[in-house]
Amino acid sequence: MHAGAVGGQVMWERAAIIAVGDEVLTGEVVNTNGSWMARELIRAGSRPLLQQCVGDDVEAIAAAIRGALERVDLVVLIGGLGPTPDDLTRLGAAQALGRGIHRDPAVTEYIRARHRQGVGHEASIAQQSEIVDGAEVLLNPVGTAPGQLIRTGPQERQAVVLLPGPPSECRGVGALLLERVRQATGRQLVRATWHCYDLTESELAHYLRPILTGLHPRAGLYTRPGVIDLRLEAEAEAAGGGLPAAVARAAAEAQALVPVPLYDDAWPIAPDRLLDALRRRGETLAVAESVSGGRLAAELTAVPGASDVLAEDVVVYTDAAKVRLGVPAELLAEHGPVSQAVAEALAEAVRRRAGTVWGIGITGWAGPGGGDEREPVGTYYCAVAGPDGVVTRRRRTRMAREVVQQAAAETARFMLATRIHPHP
Amino acid sequence: MHAGAVGGQVMWERAAIIAVGDEVLTGEVVNTNGSWMARELIRAGSRPLLQQCVGDDVEAIAAAIRGALERVDLVVLIGGLGPTPDDLTRLGAAQALGRGIHRDPAVTEYIRARHRQGVGHEASIAQQSEIVDGAEVLLNPVGTAPGQLIRTGPQERQAVVLLPGPPSECRGVGALLLERVRQATGRQLVRATWHCYDLTESELAHYLRPILTGLHPRAGLYTRPGVIDLRLEAEAEAAGGGLPAAVARAAAEAQALVPVPLYDDAWPIAPDRLLDALRRRGETLAVAESVSGGRLAAELTAVPGASDVLAEDVVVYTDAAKVRLGVPAELLAEHGPVSQAVAEALAEAVRRRAGTVWGIGITGWAGPGGGDEREPVGTYYCAVAGPDGVVTRRRRTRMAREVVQQAAAETARFMLATRIHPHP
Incomplete structure (x- = not known):
């Protein structure tokens, strides 16, 4: 039996996540908090059975809490703890649980020390110090309003x-x-992902049907721009981590069923892993982006310390910018901006200018305009230039502009990762 | 009475949006579809009262539909119509409504003409041709699986x-x-937003309390990186559009209450509007991004046709890259990379190199590393260089890395927009 289990029932095993706020319900804000919390709860051994959004309304918040408590044992509300009149989560929770609200002087002092001075700041501090009776206070390390845990x-x-x-x-x-x-559930789930860059979702589903329709481990396919992910999940077997045997077995079976390579996290494809791998090798990178328009730069610089590795990224959207970087005008005229020759020239020119070990060049037609019969909208070329020459790949995505842009950045990271770490 | 109203009740006035899929419920995918649909439904006169996610489970899908039909009259399910065994939305809807499922030959033909050949494609086409009895088919203009509307x-x-x-x-x-x-509701809601770049949310809430606590029009504040939005919403008064009188009155009252300028969409701050405004003026733009790391490039190139205006965007994360662009090494040594002098030099150097009318330079400390006593983490400088000189602004955000990065891009767009179109 697990640490958190009593009578065979793991504590806080089933969770609900409720985003509070008109801005989420009406779509002004995308609910990234809910996605983050869901992923983290799964890692901590709790499974979200329910996610929902409610508006800034005390009755609606209270009703959502009561409804969730009928189905799950851990209800996480996100939002509505701020200083404005429409921040009503405290009141909704108090109403749902039939409790009062008090002001905690220690919380007030904590907030006062962190609160920016300005008009209305005393009222703001007072509202954010309101605690539901009996709640454990979770002081906010990066802001003012504390979290509250009410058993x-x-x-x-x-x-x-x-x-x-x-x-x-x-x-x-x-x-x-x-x-x-983690303390309550006393367990951890392990989720591992394999990436496929060479098949469509239909094709992969066809090959993987035995795994996708099996019951253990949990398996699912998900399409992201430029890649299909196979996700496998099972309970961890040892505190030290490592893949559960069922997941390892299913992954080996998947690779046997599919006629193209599957890539796991041993390949440094994700931005943080790619930067780490290059840093460990003492290697640097420069990027020239046309079709991806800065998405690769944004992905890489989202990682703290990216400047150790990423010497320069230039978005050369126009022909003139490509020529300024060092792509010969004749090459552009002869092959057109979306071509293997121009992708290679971009990778080599930016590598030369920045004096880096690796250079990436990305060019394509994102649409809706552009493209021709030979290179229709959705076509892109990624080139990776390095000490041992340049490798280029042509792909096509029949999807919207932003999908083509993201797919091109994904493909470039994948190509550099497999250049560093080839598939056996 | 409205076109869609019967007995005083507007048809499809209350909506629920249900995202289907384990990948959404478990946070692997952020539910951007739900946010988009919520915004569009509001514009079309229908109000989302409920948003939720359910997993790939027929019973859960059916239960969510039945629950939603008790509260609203329009239930929109998104996801789970694909070709794999875990695409179960058709079955869930049929079960909830007590209907059968048939295969529509016209749909099969439509899908076959668009479906990529490959292993498993016949099974994939067959599954995607399954229609709930009595449903109106909404053929998919950009993919294969059709939508279905079941009255x-x-x-x-x-x-x-x-x-x-x-x-x-x-x-x-x-x-x-x-x-x-739109046909069913026979009406449209107008939502308008004003932006504040000079106050905190607490300060703005203090000044705007009379408007935020009033009942008409609906009003709310929302904090995005680098800016606070005031949102006002009311029913449209004329088919031609234009602001409802209540919204216009509240906006004027808001500007009278707040001691700093509020900016509406007359200022071309959003990426598409900024590019349009520059295009209409026949002006071009080049950008040198340090702290924002390509976010401004990605925002601008997300707009089709950005290459008319954006001549070049360079991510100069390292000192060496700044020097290559044309920032004097002595200037960097004397003032440090995060300084007014370097922001100005970046804006002027990239403008000179690309030969554009406008140049933007952005530098700062995104954190968690970097920063010092004079320029702590979260500090950033944005400079806009143009025909009549360079303007710089220093700001600070006490938030996470990605917030600082996004705030810097927002500030740069805001500064260029107000340069083109000054506040009266």
């Missing part, structure tokens, strides 16, 4: 948790919650 | 709608649904 239900085995909505605060306070979830 | 309830005044999950297909088929929603 409830028979033997206090259920919990309602309030987290602030700004994403960095949700993550900062959420980390305190996740520590408690 | 139900008393007098068939309710509807359950199935849309495909890939974002471009959701939008393509969703457009056919939204046309029918």
